[in-house]
Amino acid sequence: MRTMDELGDVAGFYAHFAEHEAKGESATFAQWAAGVAQDPEVLALLGQLPTAKRQPNLVFAAARWHGAVTPSRYDDVGGLRDVLLTRWPRVRETILARATQTNEVGRSASLLPLLCGLPGPLALVEVGASAGLCLHPDRWSYRYLDDGGAEVARIDPVGGPSPVVLDCTITGPVPIPPSPPVVVHRGGVDLNPLDLAADDNAAWLETLVWPEHEDRRQRLSAACEQVADVAVDVLAGDLRTSLDEAIGRARTAAPGATVVVFHTAVIAYLDEGGRRDWPQVVTAALERVRADGGAAHWISNEGSDVLPGVSATARCAESERATFCLALDGQAVAWAHGHGRRLEWC
Secondary structure (H helix, E strand, O other), X not given: OOOHHHHHOHHHHHHHHHHHHHOOOOHHHHHHHHHHHOOHHHHHHHOOOOHHHHOHHHHXXXXXXXXXXXOOOOOOOOOHHHHHHHOHHHHHHHHHHOOOOOOOHHHHHHHHHXXXXXXXXXXXXXXXXXXXXXXXXXXXXXXXXXOOOOEEXXXXXXXXXXXXXXXXXXXXXXXXXXXXXXXXXXXXXXXXXXXXXXXOHHHHHHHHOOOOOHHHHHHHHHHHHHHOOOOOEEEEOXXXXXXXXXXXXXXXXXXXXXXXXXEEOOHXXXXXXXXXXXXXXXXXXXXXXXXXXOOEEEEEEEEOOOOHHHHOOOOOOOEOOEOEEEEEOOEEEEEEXXXXXXXXXX
16 A cells, blocks of 8 residues: 555556556556546646545545446446546536445454453554444454365353454464454544534545455445444544544553554555654553553554555565554564455564
């Protein structure tokens, strides 16, 4: 996952996205991104946007929101190019108003082994929480599979199997837990928290799911139904400046619980300085909890280039199928697929 700073070179960013992120994941997005990279007219439109708003996932979702057909080829009638050129004012308005808050519940399968290895109960604080779907790791069912597709382990909620089942292929000594964690607080911070019960937020989240990923779309819909009415304490605010407040609210709501600050595919959206400083920001926040007698930990799950100091601690190399670095307290433990489909433990 590339950082938003690199969108200064729009053509290069889209070419990289086509070859390294969409290839093998979405034929439509791979074709669309490759088309944009070679289209001066469309590149000129995207170049008018604020840098962080030029990203493929946001542009593609906004185009689909306004009628771009999927699956389709780049230059099909009703395809990406057609919609961008003929409906640009409306597409642009959506791009500027919304964000890529892909609330991929499948990433919970990557987080679960670490969450269950911490002393419970847990007070979760998600950075970049969006609609908060990853704040409910105890409500989903998990199936861990080997490379041949055989089930290695299944974990269900205490009350029985969930309609949301997360499949994850694993390699290496993954510490698979016998049961989900005990969660006593669900909170966090986001620039624009999404209320699943309001407006068209759930529909927007579904639009962000890549066209060919029908399993993810169905899973997202089921997860939204499960937790739409469950309260989560997500603050609206800057990720860095609001972190202490979110942690403070967690400790007030759940005294004695282990505070777990976590994030997945979020820090790439900070600027260069924000990414560089983030490990110090979160570590300092957790040290304040510990100095006050509390227990606190940090779980990160980000693209390999996003937090290079963390990725450098990995004792095994990333693979083409697992390019997110999963880490506990700044120490890498595994490589994960960006949507939680695969986990390779070091």
